[in-house]
Amino acid sequence: MKKMTKTQAIHERTEKIIPGQHSNLPGYELFSPVYITHGKGSRIWDIDSNEYLDFMSGLGAGILGYGHEEYLDAVKKQLDNIYYMDPARRSPLEIEVAEKLHKYVPSAQRVRFLLTGTEAVQLVIRLSRAFTGRNLFIRFDGHYHGSMDNVLGGNVNTDLEGPPYGFDMKGDIFATLGRDPHALRQSFKIPWNDIEFLKKVLEKYGEQIALILMEPVNCNGGSCWPKPGYLERVRELCDKYGIVLCFDEIITGFRMGLGGAQSVLGVVPDLTTFGKAIAGGIPFSAVVGRADIMDLMTKSPKVICAGTFNSYPLGLAAANATIGILEKDDGALYKHWDTVQARLTEGFKEIAVRHGFKMLLQFVRGCIFYQFADLTVAHNMGDWMPVSDHVRQEKLRSGLVEEGAFIIFRGRWFVNSSITNEDVDLALEMTDRVMKRIK
Ligand SMILES: Cc1ncc(COP(=O)(O)O)c(C=O)c1O
Known part of the structure; x- marks a missing residue:
């Protein structure tokens, strides 16, 4: 009898107690179980000592890759031990990180x-409702804003006869059981990068948004860039x-960049x-913005933003360390990252063309997207989704896993800044072999 691998053994135990993957958006079930023990740079190892490239x-x-020594040292140096905050006591690290965001991010008057x-x-959403005294909001097809009932999924709605709510219908891959039936009536879900459509919606409903x-x-939704002038018009x-x-x-x-898009x-x-x-991988998030909106959290009656772990020291230390590394030497890390990523995107495209595939490839630094589609550019998800060869795309993803490289389903790669030319060359060799197989 074939001996069970450590992965199979641990997976049997896991499935008995833990219901489903720890984050279970549709798509992740395509991956066979892999249990990772450690990583270094862009490489990870599983409990059976298999090595993978991680995209x-x-x-x-x-963003810094695994086991980044400067980051780990900087986090440790800022914390003698793990200590806890409550609303009556604050960490001095809080203002350090807030001032960094204020310095780099144009909209960050408050943090x-x-x-x-x-x-x-x-x-x-709460701040905006409090500021405007209105209830509805607008979101867009292909954009993801977290797992809560009021922003998860819903199909795009282009029917302007009635309010264009994003209904939870057949084909909505983010449809969830247990959703509050009213939740999708809090927002309209419309096509992105289409200023004329937005204008029409606002002519009718602008005063309610x-x-x-x-x-x-x-x-x-495919690393789609805004069309020239779109954001300005919005x-x-x-x-x-x-x-x-x-x-x-x-x-x-x-x-x-440090100041965001x-x-x-x-x-x-x-x-x-x-x-x-x-x-850099430790749980932490921020809301930054205009003083008159953000200051609603200080007034009475006020906007409540409560959380046991808000501004917790480990998160602050990790953010401080991450930003410190990214801003060092005038952003040298970003320049290096661009050079290595360009080697990957150019190589990837060249291999696709060599094997006779038409490929859409678009990206920002660190987030690459491709589809087998005869398109040079996609302005929103509606452009590429109906014309892409999704079966071949999934064959490439699963083929790469067999070869030893993880990318996300639906053609997405998160390339972190630790990636090396050697990693890229290895990934390209794997891509070449898989593309040959899936012709
Ligand atoms: C653009 C965007 N907004 C919000 C979220 C939700 O963040 P989290 O998963 O940390 O709750 C995500 C997660 O993928 C995201 O990509």
């Missing part, structure tokens, strides 16, 4: 810290109708969320 990077949180991206988005919520570059419309504009920079933040694209939102990479 999932903790879903983008691990507050929480634990996860999901919570940060919910605080933004508290917030427009979007990823400034739509990383979750900004003008928000000003015209008195709507709060929030950029959800939970992916773009610290990846596109807004510092690259030159449009300043009223509120911004940061999470994932902000603390």
